[in-house]
Amino acid sequence: MLGRASMLLPCRSILPARARPFSTDLPAAPSADATFTEAWTKVIPNMDPPKTPLSFMQPRPPTPSSIPSKLTVNFVLPYASELATKEVDMVIVPATTGQMGVLPGHVATIAELKPGVLSVHEGSEMTKYFVSSGFVFIHANSFADIIAVEAVPLDRLDVNLVQKGLAEFTSKLSSATTDLEKAEAQIGIDVHSALNSALTG
Amino acid sequence: MASNAAVPFWRAAGMTYITYSNICANLVRNCLKEPYKTDALSREKVHFSISKWTDGKPEKPSFCSVFIRSLHLPDMVANL
Numbered sequence: 001m002l003g004r005a006s007m008l009l010p011c012r013s014i015l016p017a018r019a020r021p022f023s024t025d026l027p028a029a030p031s032a033d034a035t036f037t038e039a040w041t042k043v044i045p046n047m048d049p050p051k052t053p054l055s056f057m058q059p060r061p062p063t064p065s066s067i068p069s070k071l072t073v074n075f076v077l078p079y080a081s082e083l084a085t086k087e088v089d090m091v092i093v094p095a096t097t098g099q100m101g102v103l104p105g106h107v108a109t110i111a112e113l114k115p116g117v118l119s120v121h122e123g124s125e126m127t128k129y130f131v132s133s134g135f136v137f138i139h140a141n142s143f144a145d146i147i148a149v150e151a152v153p154l155d156r157l158d159v160n161l162v163q164k165g166l167a168e169f170t171s172k173l174s175s176a177t178t179d180l181e182k183a184e185a186q187i188g189i190d191v192h193s194a195l196n197s198a199l200t201g
Numbered sequence: 202m203a204s205n206a207a208v209p210f211w212r213a214a215g216m217t218y219i220t221y222s223n224i225c226a227n228l229v230r231n232c233l234k235e236p237y238k239t240d241a242l243s244r245e246k247v248h249f250s251i252s253k254w255t256d257g258k259p260e261k262p263s264f265c266s267v268f269i270r271s272l273h274l275p276d277m278v279a280n281l
Contacts, residue, residue, distance in 0.1 A: 079244060115225055132225040150226035150241075152233060161232045183214035187221060191228045 063141040067105030073120065075129075075146045082129070082151065083120070090121040091144060093136045094194075100136075108140040113148065115194040128154050130198050132191070159199050166192035 033052040040049040073091055075083035092101045094116025113134045120127045134148030169188030176182040211221045230241040252262035 115229070130229065132229040133222045149222050150229050152229065152237070156233050156237045158232055158234045165228065165232060179214040180216065183211045183216055184224065186210060187224055188228060191225050192232075195229070195232055 060139075061141050061143070068142045069104060070142070071102060071104045071106075072143045073146065074143070075118075075120075075148075075151070077148055077151055086120075086122075088120050088122045091146070092117075092119045092121075093146065094118060094131060095136070102136075102138055102144055104142040106138050106142070106144075109136075109138045111136045111138075113146075115191045117154070117194075117198045118146065118148075118151065128198075130154055130157060130195065154198060157195060157199055162192055162195045162199060166196060 033054045036052055037049045070087040070089065071091065073083050073086050073088050075081075075086075090101055090103050092099055093111065094100075094113055095111040096114045097111070099116070100111060113131055113136060115132055116130070118129045118131045120129075129151040130153075131146075131148045132150040134146065134151075136147075137145040139145075165188065169185050169192060173182065173185035173189060176185050209221075212218075227245060230238065230245060233241055248264075250262040250264045252259045254260070
């Protein structure tokens with residue numbers, strides 16, 4: 001059957017696997033909107049054209065040809081920006097597939113995070129945060145964007161509350177009836193055991 | 202591409218990623234030490250206004266601001 005299908009498409013060329021380039025492979029985007037300024041000066045030559053959003057944005061840096069020495073990290077939360085374009089040596093993120101170390105020159109990746117510890121290594125310092133969940137986007141130009149809903153430094157967590165929560169959710173799991181209750185109890189157990197191992201490990 | 206990859210247990214139970222993520226964030230906030238905990242609880246608040254419609258016209262909206270923990274969304278929508 002496969003042989004007949006390939007006979008039916010003799011002249012169709014196979015599209016290349018990457019027909020469109022990744023956004024970080026393109027040259028840096030222009031910082032002024034050329035078509036807008038031209039159209040403006042045609043209609044209103046006497047006034048300066050207003051700034052468009054494009055001029056406020058910093059263009060994405062292109063992928064350098066050699067691996068840079070530092071990783072630039074943007075770590076953001078919905079209510080605050082923890083790290084903004086900070087240059088670090090390495091970050092270890094708690095991805096669903098396990099603890100993932102990100103060094104400069106890491107392959108472009110999107111990873112979903114599970115509740116766990118995020119550590120930022122800069123020189124000899126290491127800062128640890130407990131992340132509830134989120135995503136990390138690693139770009140080919142050694143920029144990493146980490147977005148999380150809630151991230152707290154480990155010293156702000158209370159061990160007794162964590163253990164109480166773990167016991168509470170373990171009992172909830174055994175008494176849960178519907179699928180949804182079971183899922184909620186399981187989430188509670190996962191989060192609290194991750195908190196526990198972060199505080200004790 | 203693997204489109205039939207094993208779904209996470211919460212999606213199999215009918216929960217969306219946003220619900221899962223918010224539940225995780227709430228659980229972490231509940232385990233914070235005291236001064237940080239009260240600050241964080243104010244972040245959990247959801248402000249919304251509900252207006253019921255009858256005969257194609259909206260009635261006066263009611264403003265609520267509730268902690269998302271106490272929201273039982275399916276029940277709330279069913280009671281509207």
